[in-house]
Amino acid sequence: MINASTSATATRMRVVPLSPGIETESWSRSRESSLSIDAQSRSRRSRAEESVAAREMLSVSRFAAAEKSGWGKKLPAGHGLGLAFGFSYGGHIAEAVELSVDAKKKITVHKITVAADIGPVINLSSAENQAQGGAIDGLSTAMGLEIGVEQGRIQQTNFGDYPILRMRSAPPVEAHFIQSDFRPSGLGEPCLPPLAAALGNALFAATGERVRTMPFKRAGYTI
Secondary structure, eight states: OOOOOOEEOOOOOOOOOOOTHHHHHTTSOOHHHHHHHHHEEEEHHHHHHHHHHHHHHHHHHHHHHHHHHHOOOOOTEEEEEEEEEEEEETTEEEEEEEEOOOTTBBEEEEEEEEEEEOOOOOOOHHHHHHHHHHHHHHHHHHHHHOOOEETTTTOOOOOSSSSSGGGOOOOOEEEEEESSSOOOOTTTTTTTTHHHHHHHHHHHHHHSOOOSSSSGGGTTTOO
């Protein structure tokens, strides 16, 4: 489980200043046209600001995940550390997976590290739980979940052939949050997508094999 005393990381994001001349141009025309131009200018400016802010927050979250996961540390043979990041539902998420693989392609995930910028976090314990759940769901999906259809019928009938990750295989998930002034976003969903990429990068680091098809069990891996 997460140690709440080490789960919060604070920083402030740079605010992009207003573009010079935009308001002047807008209000130099008639009131009717100026309102329209002003709205368009704000829209363009907003998109530009959000684009810059998104790049910054992805960089910060990626750095936080790398730092907290011990990126660059020496690992034993058969071990790997993979990092991935993404933007989803308004949340900027970076995740690192540390794992080991044995000769029979059995994976042991030792730790998942999540670094998230979702704007101001009010309920930290709830945010931690959502980060844990999203990461575990992403691991479960990447490793073994798929739905097959034959002659219009779903082939999977129960959890015996739709192997959701069991508690015994669930690794510890450590969550870190960047308290930024970005507008609040979702958290449960954004923590799922980067996990598969981080897992694939960790497998490559450990084995030299690139797995590019999900679920990873198709490549012979188990967990």
